[in-house]
Amino acid sequence: MTTSPASTSPAAPDVFAKVRGHERAAILAAAREADVLPYFRTLTSPALPVVRMEGAERIMLGSNNYLGLTGDERVMQGARDALETYGTGLTGSRLLNGTIPLHLELEEEIAAWMGTEDAIVFTTGHQANVGTLGTILTVGDTVIADSGDHASILDGCLLSRAKLRPFRHNRLDKLEKALQRSATDGGGVLVVVDGVFSMEGDIAPLPRIVELCRHYGARLMVDEAHGAGVLGARGAGASELYGVEEHVDLRMGTFSKSLASCGGFVVGSRDVIEYLRISSRAFLFTASAVPAAVGAALAALRVLRSADGPALLQAVLDNARHLRDGLEALGYAVVAPQTVGGDIAAPGVVDGTIVTPIVPVLVGDDWKAALLWKALYDGGVFVNTALHPAVPPGGALLRTSVMATHDTAVLDRALDVFAAVKRDFEAEHGPLPGPGA
Numbered sequence: 001m002t003t004s005p006a007s008t009s010p011a012a013p014d015v016f017a018k019v020r021g022h023e024r025a026a027i028l029a030a031a032r033e034a035d036v037l038p039y040f041r042t043l044t045s046p047a048l049p050v051v052r053m054e055g056a057e058r059i060m061l062g063s064n065n066y067l068g069l070t071g072d073e074r075v076m077q078g079a080r081d082a083l084e085t086y087g088t089g090l091t092g093s094r095l096l097n098g099t100i101p102l103h104l105e106l107e108e109e110i111a112a113w114m115g116t117e118d119a120i121v122f123t124t125g126h127q128a129n130v131g132t133l134g135t136i137l138t139v140g141d142t143v144i145a146d147s148g149d150h151a152s153i154l155d156g157c158l159l160s161r162a163k164l165r166p167f168r169h170n171r172l173d174k175l176e177k178a179l180q181r182s183a184t185d186g187g188g189v190l191v192v193v194d195g196v197f198s199m200e201g202d203i204a205p206l207p208r209i210v211e212l213c214r215h216y217g218a219r220l221m222v223d224e225a226h227g228a229g230v231l232g233a234r235g236a237g238a239s240e241l242y243g244v245e246e247h248v249d250l251r252m253g254t255f256s257k258s259l260a261s262c263g264g265f266v267v268g269s270r271d272v273i274e275y276l277r278i279s280s281r282a283f284l285f286t287a288s289a290v291p292a293a294v295g296a297a298l299a300a301l302r303v304l305r306s307a308d309g310p311a312l313l314q315a316v317l318d319n320a321r322h323l324r325d326g327l328e329a330l331g332y333a334v335v336a337p338q339t340v341g342g343d344i345a346a347p348g349v350v351d352g353t354i355v356t357p358i359v360p361v362l363v364g365d366d367w368k369a370a371l372l373w374k375a376l377y378d379g380g381v382f383v384n385t386a387l388h389p390a391v392p393p394g395g396a397l398l399r400t401s402v403m404a405t406h407d408t409a410v411l412d413r414a415l416d417v418f419a420a421v422k423r424d425f426e427a428e429h430g431p432l433p434g435p436g437a
């Protein structure tokens, strides 16, 4: 297959023209040439606290495996049992030949965990957002979304053809303005926010958002992808942490993070979830999640809901605080622990503050972030890199994240690498942003 012009007509523009001379491709090529490309590196081991990547051992500080359950024997067994019983794939939609009892058990268990009437399982978290927003919203409605919301939320909003009113990240004054303006739009209004934002790791101020939605008569959806399995006594997410679950109309989550698998879910009232089951195109017109993925997610959820769950929730948040404090002590620019209010008692809350497992390190310049990433990688630490357009221009981050199963000695080894890398990097390239930047 080639990308040579498909048409003989000189006037017809070529849809492939955009793939040539693409700015993003040029940047990737330059980074690859300098061997500092932080993307598409290959793992050759399970996604555990220490992994093998490209022939060397690296401490994994770039995973969403927050509870560290991807290698847990109970979760592996759940996947094996499902594979043995139902085979490798179901080759059909949930509507037709793609539903096995495990899908239904998983939906029931998720609804019980989240305390809702019903739950629906999608094949990925991305599809859960697209398939919910694209179905529940329609032309004439308004959707108000935080500018930091995940791409799948934006995709769902755009697909729905509802009027999109974005507001500046976590700025409640802007949210309120958008709610006021929507009053004259004429349709239903939905506010959608991430509970924990995926790049910066900060938590949406849900109590105030709930108040605003109630005041202006808007529905609220919270994406709990990074909050589920992490925040609150049951690990049900930011809505649980803040005690506002009952006031959140729809909550979405994924299996691709704490639940150690792949897939997504949405919970809410029975009528809305039933409507999604018969109307959501991203649910109906795609093959259902493969048995091993469903079996693993179900087993991971059962671990979280077992007597072992609280210790895992405590461990991931303790590890996050340990890494954050260590990075700050080394002079890196890391966010301060977030104030959640003195009356909240939940794993990880210390003096009314909390740190999520996502600990971003601000670097600023994209190229410097790539160089720093490479130095850490060569030192044996893998972190994620968020460059523009994933973050605003000049806001490049190294996105570090921890698991419940990182032991302190491993995190301290990583911090030693961060210390040495910073010394060498600053000697050559000048100072990095410091705490408070």
Ligand code: PMP
Residues within 6 Å of the ligand: 124, 125, 126, 127, 129, 150, 152, 194, 198, 223, 225, 226, 254, 255, 256, 262, 263, 264
């Ligand atoms: N929402 C958020 C906030 C996410 O970070 C992600 C994945 N990174 C998704 C949704 C999509 O989830 P999945 O990976 O299961 O498709």
